[in-house]
Amino acid sequence: xSVTTSRLTRAFILLITLSLVLAxxxxxxxxxxWLVVVVLAAALKTRIVLARYLGLDAAxxxxxxxxxxxxxxxxxxxxxxxxFPTPQQPLRAENHSSSQH
Amino acid sequence: MNAATTQTAxxxxxxxxxxxxxxxxxxxxxxxxxxxxxxxxxxxxxxARAQNPLAFALEQDSLNRxxxxxxxxxxxxxxxxAARANQAAHAGDATRTRLWLAAAxxxxxxxxxxxxxxxxxxxxxGHDIDxxxxxxxxxxxxxxHALHVVLGLIILGIVGRLATKTxxxxxxxxxxxxxxxxxxVFPVFYLMR
Numbered sequence: 577x578s579v580t581t582s583r584l585t586r587a588f589i590l591l592i593t594l595s596l597v598l599a600x601x602x603x604x605x606x607x608x609x610w611l612v613v614v615v616l617a618a619a620l621k622t623r624i625v626l627a628r629y630l631g632l633d634a635a636x637x638x639x640x641x642x643x644x645x646x647x648x649x650x651x652x653x654x655x656x657x658x659x660f661p662t663p664q665q666p667l668r669a670e671n672h673s674s675s676q677h
Numbered sequence: 678m679n680a681a682t683t684q685t686a687x688x689x690x691x692x693x694x695x696x697x698x699x700x701x702x703x704x705x706x707x708x709x710x711x712x713x714x715x716x717x718x719x720x721x722x723x724x725a726r727a728q729n730p731l732a733f734a735l736e737q738d739s740l741n742r743x744x745x746x747x748x749x750x751x752x753x754x755x756x757x758x759a760a761r762a763n764q765a766a767h768a769g770d771a772t773r774t775r776l777w778l779a780a781a782x783x784x785x786x787x788x789x790x791x792x793x794x795x796x797x798x799x800x801x802x803g804h805d806i807d808x809x810x811x812x813x814x815x816x817x818x819x820x821x822h823a824l825h826v827v828l829g830l831i832i833l834g835i836v837g838r839l840a841t842k843t844x845x846x847x848x849x850x851x852x853x854x855x856x857x858x859x860x861x862v863f864p865v866f867y868l869m870r
Contacts, residue, residue, distance in 0.1 A: 581764060588757040592750060599746045602868045606734075611869060618864040622857055629760050629853045631699040638698055638705075642712070646861055649716045653865050656723040662734040662870060 587628035594621050608658060615654045622646040699763075700847035708854040711825070715818070715858050719865050722814045729810070734870050736811040739802065744795040745867040748788050749859065755784035756856040759833070759849040766845035774845055778837040781852065785830050792823050815866055822855070822862055829855045 594617045601613050623643050626632045632639035695702035726733040762777030799805075799812070806816040829852045836848030 581761070584757065584760050584764070588753065591753045595746065595749050595753065598749075598864065598868060599742075602742055602746075606870045614864050614868045618860060621860045625756065625853060625857050625860060629756050629856065630850060631763075634699075635697045637694070642709075645712055645716060646857065649719050649861055650864070653719055653723045653869060656727055657730075657869055660727040660730050662730045 584628055587624050591621055591624055594624075606662065611654050611657060615650045618650055619643075619647045622650075700850040701843060704847045704850050708850065711854060711858065715822070715862065718814070718818050718821075719861065722818070722865060725810045725814060732809065733811050736804075736809060736815075737866065737870055739804070740815070740867055741795050741798055742867050744791050744798075745863050748791050748795075749863055751784045751788045751791065752856045752859050755781045755788070756853055758784065759852045762837075763845055763849045766840060766842050769842075771840040774840045775837045778833050778845070778848075781849075782830050782833050782837075785826055785833070785852075788826055789823060792819070792826075818862055819866065822858055825855045825858070 598614060598617050601610050601617070623639075626639055626642050626646075632642065692702040695705055698705050758777050758781035762774050762781060765773035765777055796816075799816075804812045806813055832848045832851050836844040839845075
């Protein structure tokens with residue numbers, strides 16, 4: 577196995593591992609901590625795909641630019657979830673309550 | 678891979694900084710514009726969710742997360758095979774290039790099959806593109822992404838037929854872009870809450 581193939585295979589194994597981490601995080605109770613874990617794992621995955629799969633490790637400026645865009649999108653969505661968190665009461669109770677008024 | 682090996686045969690210097698990128702420079706213009714379109718759609722999702730976080734959370738919980746994880750694994754593995762095809766094309770091995778591309782395409786088809794089952798489950802549960810803002814955005818964004826998977830499969834078929842270095846670099850770059858977009862779409866719709 578050549579050095580390039582070996583790097584590619586390591587990147588693939590890391591991507592699958594991070595996907596498993598994300599799957600576990602998804603089953604965990606929703607919290608700011610897990611939201612950050614999800615964002616960081618997803619961002620790392622996008623960076624690996626950009627650098628190794630797309631070969632942008634040979635073009636660092638492009639790698640930085642494309643990664644910044646994907647990270648910005650993930651960070652803004654996560655930020656909006658932190659600013660507008662999910663209320664804890666169940667929806668049915670809320671509907672029942674509002675229908676009585 | 679250095680800049681010299683990634684330049685296209687047709688006047689690479691005319692493309693400026695894009696000449697340093699693998700494959701045809703125009704593919705990178707397409708990749709950047711596709712990322713912008715999906716990025717704006719996901720920011721739109723965040724805006725819509727802010728109007729009713731509870732409804733979005735409940736509908737998000739009804740999604741088939743296992744199908745999403747399976748599709749992530751399928752696309753990542755397919756991307757790995759596409760990258761191996763690119764390596765084979767650089768080595769001038771057309772047979773191996775086509776084999777890797779065929780393997781990548783098979784997993785891409787697998788993605789569409791899983792997505793089909795997932796959509797069927799949502800329709801059976803009474804969810805469709807009109808049922809709520811969450812499902813409107815879910816079906817629009819994931820459906821648009823699935824269309825890109827279909828287009829990517831066609832492109833992989835074409836570049837597999839050519840099996841030249843630049844063609845395979847360009848085609849696999851599109852395929853990796855499809856992969857990349859899913860890596861952002863998946864956590865936003867299925868995981869982030």
